[in-house]
Amino acid sequence: MCALRPVVIEQIAHWWKESLDGAGQAGQVLAPADVSEIAARFHCSEEEAIRGLSVGEHLYWGGGQ
């Protein structure tokens, strides 16, 4: 497995969290993200994309107070 780049994971996480926020405010339900599409968009591996998306979900859904 190639080395994970924290910066990329963080970028994807915040992007996905903002997407979820935006969709939530508009009363929409986001379709499941396509990992390969996001990997291509952020020029990263699918592993990094998966981790970034998962963190984004957590920031949106599993956050602390």
Place this chain on the structure above:
Amino acid sequence: MSAIEHAAKATGKPEHQPEPPRIPLLIKGKNESPAASGRGSGKAGRGFLGTIAQLPKRVFQTVFRVVPYPTKAGLIRIGKPGRSSPVLVTTNYDLTVRRVCRALKGLDCYLLVAPAAGIDVWCAATGGRFTIDSIISVLKTTGIGQLVDHRRLILPQLSATGINIFELRKRSRWSAVFGPVRAEDIPEYLATRRRPESMIRVTFSVQERLEMATAMWGSLSLRYTLFPCLIFGWKTAPWFVLVLAVLSFAIALGCFTLPGKTFVQKAGFLGLPGVMCLVGTLLFPWHPGMFFVIEWTVLTLFASFLVGTAFPSYSPLWACGYSKLFYGACDLRLAVVEDQCIGCRICDLVCPVECFTLTSNRKMIFADPEICVGCGACLIQCPTDAIINEVADEHRLETAHG
């Protein structure tokens, strides 16, 4: 097409609502309330006779809680869930399923009951019985993907010790987030999407400690009474069961006041009378009551050892090994690699005891190693592998240097 563009098309309720597919493992009927199927709040369709009929089972599950009690794995509809309703996951431990259903009363959601050998979430996840395979199995067999538009699971937080959410996503294409520790907090969590400290940390009330003591007493009595009986005869049985009860409740209620760092040490303190009896026996071997003293010595020491080692096994301490169990020396000594930390706080959000702190430069630090229970949830869930176990690193170095 980007995810956002794609999302804009797939928003809201679809115009055409397809008929729900047949679900092979639907535990309850369509739109049936939890109570009606004998789960959940247990009000409708049962009444007084139903409650009486359930009594032996409930007594059994209280006294012998550590004995696995599996219920059927599958899907439970709570209320009238729709295509955007949340999908929660739990293990197929009967008591857990009943309590979760009761907590979810009044909500519209799906509950996936994953096969986990009939063990509760924390123990099953830590012991390798509640795994990604369990979740994938129940996702496929229930066909839940055909019932909802989203692909998000809400897992119990205590499953973080065994279920890596990144691997789950990779293998199942379902994303997962961790919900609250306690089922009673799920409605508030679903309404606010926020988990305050009270939903994340594991604490035990006096009532829960008493329940735990009862469960421990029951299971230890069931499993070990035979051994002293084989040595001293059947008349010893009630005395052994009594000693187990006294020790179990004493440790459950006095865990913060008894001397000792670990439960084994605390139980050892309570077993001191047995040691004194042993010393007395050695000093006065000709005493007429010697056999009686030996009997009580063995009973007390055996019972205190059992209670001391069994109490932490309700938590994932066994995963840490004997040094943690007996001396409190944790096999995990965690550290956060600052350069790799992105400050996402997942480690803190899965930690049952608040070991981590966020610094002013938005990096996590392992601030309180003394209270770490060594469950390893943070190690597993860190998205950037920024958390390392220094004990493992030292071990690797020792091995490398020969």
